[in-house]
Amino acid sequence: xxxAVKGGERAIANAHAWLAEERRxxxxxxxxxxxxxxxxxxxxxxxxxxxxxxxxxxxxxxxxKQARGDQVEAIFLLRAYRTTLPRLGxxxxxxxxxxxxxxxxxxxxxxxxxGQVLGPTFDYTHRLLxxxxxxEGQPSPAPSAPTxxxxxxxxxxxxxxxxxLIETQVAPADEPPPADLTREPLRFPASRAMRLQNLARxxxxxxxxxGYSTQRGYGRNHPFAGEIRNGEVVVEFEPPELGFAIELxxxxxxxxxxxxxxxxxxxxxxxxxxxxxxxxxxxxxxxxAMALVDRALRTEELGEEAxxxxxxxxxxxxxxxxxxxxxxxxxxxxxxxxxFQSELNVVRGMRRAAEAxxxxxxxxxx
Amino acid sequence: xxxxxxxxxxxxxxxARADVGLxxxxxxxxxxxxxxxxxxxAETGLVMVRGRAGGTGGQFNLGEMTVTRCVIxxxxxxxxxxxxxxxxxxKAELVAVFDALLQDPAHADRxxxxxxxxxxxxxxxxxxxxxxxxxxxxxDFFTVVRGG
Numbered sequence: 001x002x003x004a005v006k007g008g009e010r011a012i013a014n015a016h017a018w019l020a021e022e023r024r025x026x027x028x029x030x031x032x033x034x035x036x037x038x039x040x041x042x043x044x045x046x047x048x049x050x051x052x053x054x055x056x057x058x059x060x061x062x063x064x065k066q067a068r069g070d071q072v073e074a075i076f077l078l079r080a081y082r083t084t085l086p087r088l089g090x091x092x093x094x095x096x097x098x099x100x101x102x103x104x105x106x107x108x109x110x111x112x113x114x115g116q117v118l119g120p121t122f123d124y125t126h127r128l129l130x131x132x133x134x135x136e137g138q139p140s141p142a143p144s145a146p147t148x149x150x151x152x153x154x155x156x157x158x159x160x161x162x163x164x165l166i167e168t169q170v171a172p173a174d175e176p177p178p179a180d181l182t183r184e185p186l187r188f189p190a191s192r193a194m195r196l197q198n199l200a201r202x203x204x205x206x207x208x209x210x211g212y213s214t215q216r217g218y219g220r221n222h223p224f225a226g227e228i229r230n231g232e233v234v235v236e237f238e239p240p241e242l243g244f245a246i247e248l249x250x251x252x253x254x255x256x257x258x259x260x261x262x263x264x265x266x267x268x269x270x271x272x273x274x275x276x277x278x279x280x281x282x283x284x285x286x287x288x289a290m291a292l293v294d295r296a297l298r299t300e301e302l303g304e305e306a307x308x309x310x311x312x313x314x315x316x317x318x319x320x321x322x323x324x325x326x327x328x329x330x331x332x333x334x335x336x337x338x339x340f341q342s343e344l345n346v347v348r349g350m351r352r353a354a355e356a357x358x359x360x361x362x363x364x365x366x
Numbered sequence: 367x368x369x370x371x372x373x374x375x376x377x378x379x380x381x382a383r384a385d386v387g388l389x390x391x392x393x394x395x396x397x398x399x400x401x402x403x404x405x406x407x408a409e410t411g412l413v414m415v416r417g418r419a420g421g422t423g424g425q426f427n428l429g430e431m432t433v434t435r436c437v438i439x440x441x442x443x444x445x446x447x448x449x450x451x452x453x454x455x456x457k458a459e460l461v462a463v464f465d466a467l468l469q470d471p472a473h474a475d476r477x478x479x480x481x482x483x484x485x486x487x488x489x490x491x492x493x494x495x496x497x498x499x500x501x502x503x504x505x506d507f508f509t510v511v512r513g514g
Contacts, residue, residue, distance in 0.1 A: 049429075050429065053429040053430060054412070054429060054430050054431065054432065055415065055429060055430070055431035055432070056431065056432040056452065056453070058452075058453075059432070059453075082412060082430060085410060085411050085412045085432070086409070086411040086412070087411060087412050087413075087414065087430075088411040088412060088413050088433055088435060088449075089413055089414075090413065090414045090416060090427075091413050091414065091415045091416055091431075092416065093416040093417060093418050093425050094415065094416065094417050094418070094428070096417070096418075096421045097421060097422070100493055100496065100497065101497075101500060102496060102499075102500050103500070103503075110507060111507075114504075115504040115505060116504065116505040116507075117500050117501070117503055117504050117505075118503040118504075118505065119500055119503055120503075142499050142502070143499070143502040144495065144498035144499050144501075144502055145498050145499075145501035145502040145504070146498075147498075147501060148494050148497030148498040148500075148501050149497040149498075149500045149501045149504070150497075151493075151497070155421060155422070158422070168422075169418070169419055169420030169421065169422045169423030169424075170422065170423060171418060171422060171423060171424060171425070172424055175424060175425055177425075178416070178424070178425045178426045178427055179426075179427070180414065180427050181427070182414075182427075182430070192419055192424060192426070193419070193424060193425065193426035193427070194426075196417070196419060196426040196428075197426050197427045197428070200417075200426075200428050200429060201429065231496075232496075235413070235415060235431065235451065237413055237433070237449060239435070239447055239449050241437055241445070241447045242371075242374075242447060243371070244367055244371050244375060245375070246375055246378045246379065246382070246449060247375075247378070247379035247382055247383075248382055248413065248431075248433055248449055248450065248451045249382050249383060249450065249451030249452070250383075250451075251415070251431060251451070255421060257420065257421065274420050276419050276420045276421070276423075278417055278428060280429060
């Protein structure tokens with residue numbers, strides 16, 4: 001129970017004024033623009049868009065500036081902003097196989113059609129601090145090959161699954177509209193659609209730790225990175241004013257297809273099953289972690305025994321959202337004066353009872 | 367889809383990606399300036415982006431994106447529709463104006479040349495540049511023979 005406490009207005013206003021000054025930092029240092037954050041802190045922007053569940057690089061950059069770089073705070077700001085906007089409708093399902101690819105790798109097939117394309121990656125960097133970046137300067141232009149990649153690269157798994165040893169993912173006919181967590185609460189049993197939406201919005205750190213836990217043996221499912229791809233995908237939408245779909249533009253996406261060993265069940269032969277992860281922008285670590293957890297949450301569906309936290313659908317889905325989690329943790333800062341007074345009375349009573357019970361014993365011992 | 371609808375779809379795709387400066391300049395060059403009524407004023411909202419499990423399986427809601435729309439009717443009675451990613455209300459209105467103009471054979475050829483083609487070309491150049499850079503990061507495997 002919280003009580004309204006009056007009298008803090010001036011303190012709050014002054015605290016916020018100080019916060020604004022702290023946000024700006026030393027005025028002798030030039031101020032960051034939203035465009036600079038959008039262009040030069042892009043992976044932070046991508047994470048805010050993914051977990052804020054809103055693709056708009058400028059808004060995400062603004063949120064990061066306002067939040068002084070605090071990602072979860074920026075995600076909260078973006079989630080709050082979206083509630084002020086009307087829903088115009090729903091896109092056609094993205095065709096990620098038709099992505100214009102910047103990066104596409106497979107850790108299971110060396111010779112994939114189109115090749116292993118690294119793209120702009122941190123992989124294979126030495127993780128040594130580059131002091132040259134402390135000085136300003138332009139990087140030398142990245143090389144271009146004389147022949148560009150094909151306009152689209154087919155999905156690795158779909159192309160190289162000739163023996164049918166890898167589970168296929170087929171769109172069911174007459175699909176009902178998928179669950180939408182922005183309009184309905186979590187319900188159990190949670191459909192895969194509900195799980196995937198929850199994970200896509202879910203906290204990267206939480207999913208990374210859960211995914212890691214499956215690798216360390218808490219719900220082991222023997223994953224391989226079947227394919228990771230990053231690039232631009234067209235978003236199509238059918239406006240009510242037109243009788244056909246049009247392109248709204250392109251969004252950047254990262255997709256991870258995890259392939260997992262599976263011994264088979266009563267209804268399924270031994271095969272590789274799959275977990276799926278996707279994020280806005282270049283959220284590759286998030287997409288990989290999500291794919292691991294998506295597969296772990298398919299434990300029950302695949303007839304495996306659930307023994308570990310990452311396989312516990314309610315546990316994972318109820319704790320993945322960092323906006324909800326930070327809210328409940330941080331609400332502990334609100335005045336709990338009355339709660340605590342009553343708890344004090346309870347503990348005083350318990351202490352008296354314990355002392356009263358100890359007294360006869362002490363007297364008996366004398 | 368009819369040919370007219372396919373043409374309109376292709377042009378709207380180009381307009382949605384067009385530089386707003388290019389649209390303003392092209393509008394300024396029109397004489398007389400197009401007159402139109404705004405049926406739905408430019409408004410920013412959300413479109414829920416759907417994905418598919420595994421890329422090809424059942425649908426799910428991935429997350430939203432900002433989209434701005436505007437609907438106009440010009441003085442010859444043609445309705446123009448603008449839907450563009452992002453929050454640029456002026457751009458959505460300009461797209462709607464050009465969508466209406468491009469349905470008029472008297473304007474279509476010239477605007478195709480002045481507005482649609484440059485936008486499509488710019489997109490193609492960007493795409494080719496990206497794919498050429500990506501191709502430069504393709505791994506050429508070779509096998510190291512040991513012993514021999």
